[in-house]
Amino acid sequence: MTTSEGVANCCGTAEREDEDTAGGRYDEDDDDDDDDFSAFAEGGLEGGDGVLGYNEGLSGEVKPRVLLMGLRRSGKSSIQKVVFHKMSPSETLFLESTNKICREDVSSSSFVSFQIWDFPGQIDFFDPTFDYEMIFRGTGALVFVIDSQDDYVEALSRLHLTVTRAYKVNRDINFEVFIHKVDGLSDDHKIQKQEDIRKRAGDDLADARLERIHLSFYLTSIYDHSIFEAFSKVVQKLIPQLPTLENLLNIFISNSGIEKAFLFDVVSKIYVATDSSPVDMPTYELCCDMIDVDVQGVLFTGVSAL
Numbered sequence: 113m114t115t116s117e118g119v120a121n122c123c124g125t126a127e128r129e130d131e132d133t134a135g136g137r138y139d140e141d142d143d144d145d146d147d148d149f150s151a152f153a154e155g156g157l158e159g160g161d162g163v164l165g166y167n168e169g170l171s172g173e174v175k176p177r178v179l180l181m182g183l184r185r186s187g188k189s190s191i192q193k194v195v196f197h198k199m200s201p202s203e204t205l206f207l208e209s210t211n212k213i214c215r216e217d218v219s220s221s222s223f224v225s226f227q228i229w230d231f232p233g234q235i236d237f238f239d240p241t242f243d244y245e246m247i248f249r250g251t252g253a254l255v256f257v258i259d260s261q262d263d264y265v266e267a268l269s270r271l272h273l274t275v276t277r278a279y280k281v282n283r284d285i286n287f288e289v290f291i292h293k294v295d296g297l298s299d300d301h302k303i304q305k306q307e308d309i310r311k312r313a314g315d316d317l318a319d320a321r322l323e324r325i326h327l328s329f330y331l332t333s334i335y336d337h338s339i340f341e342a343f344s345k346v347v348q349k350l351i352p353q354l355p356t357l358e359n360l361l362n363i364f365i366s367n368s369g370i371e372k373a374f375l376f377d378v379v380s381k382i383y384v385a386t387d388s389s390p391v392d393m394p395t396y397e398l399c400c401d402m403i404d405v406d407v408q409g410v411l412f413t414g415v416s417a418l
């Protein structure tokens with residue numbers, strides 16, 4: 113329903129995107145040799161030429177951070193590449209392990225504007241020299257990715273540690289848990305896993321007397337639209353104008369006879385807002401497919417009209 117342009121950069125992976133294919137602004141970040149854990153350990157808070165400063169988002173323009181965290185190989189980079197770089201899911205098989213913190217500036221529109229920080233799975237970000245307070249202070253959402261096809265005991269303990277540390281620094285962070293790679297699971301099995309993970313994570317928080325921390329859970333896979341839907345919900349929580357947008361869409365559908373309205377970021381296929389009727393996946397998927405055609409050059413006035 114609306115158009116926007118994507119912005120991307122990321123480092124530490126095997127491939128390199130065709131930059132700015134959608135006409136978006138591109139904040140160069142790749143050649144920042146200090147853009148890794150050691151830079152934090154050295155207390156580096158200054159951005160060099162053409163790179164994002166580490167304290168960006170804390171002063172000046174407020175751009176919330178979305179952190180992607182989780183154990184190694186849980187699928188963090190794949191999520192970022194599929195959602196924000198249009199990488200096909202099968203290509204993610206060739207992604208190299210991330211060994212640096214990759215920061216990507218997503219500034220698709222006035223509504224979709226944030227930074228994604230993809231953390232390497234292997235770093236110990238609780239190292240005393242690691243300035244996690246600075247990181248969490250500017251964070252809007254912490255997406256913790258759990259590989260549902262793997263044993264998740266270690267992931268749960270890392271989730272607990274991460275969430276409790278982050279919460280101490282910033283109580284406003286939205287904690288989003290992606291129970292990922294569910295493509296290999298039956299529907300029953302998915303629900304069972306989600307319940308089990310939800311319960312264990314909740315019990316861990318209760319044991320620490322931190323029940324007040326709210327975790328949101330999503331079943332995701334890069335092989336279907338679930339990852340776009342989940343990311344939509346994560347991003348929506350960062351948009352202060354969301355209630356207004358929802359109202360506008362309600363008015364739009366009641367006056368147009370259209371059944372369901374989404375406000376899309378066409379590059380990422382994230383929906384920024386929708387009217388207040390429930391979202392059903394087939395409708396969302398249909399709109400995503402139409403956007404794919406639209407982006408390839410065919411004009412769908414019905415989808416692009418708003």
Ligand SMILES: Nc1nc2c(ncn2[C@@H]2O[C@H](COP(=O)(O)OP(=O)(O)OP(=O)(O)O)[C@@H](O)[C@H]2O)c(=O)[nH]1
Pocket residue numbers: 182183184185186187188189190191201203204205206207208209210211231232233234292293294295296332333334335
């Ligand atoms: N089946 C399945 N595999 C996935 C999915 N998402 C990612 N993968 C695979 O998981 C593997 C690891 O993905 P990465 O994105 O490199 O994982 P990561 O968490 O960034 O790993 P590190 O950089 O080591 O921290 C790759 O082979 C991906 O193809 C998914 O939804 N389903």
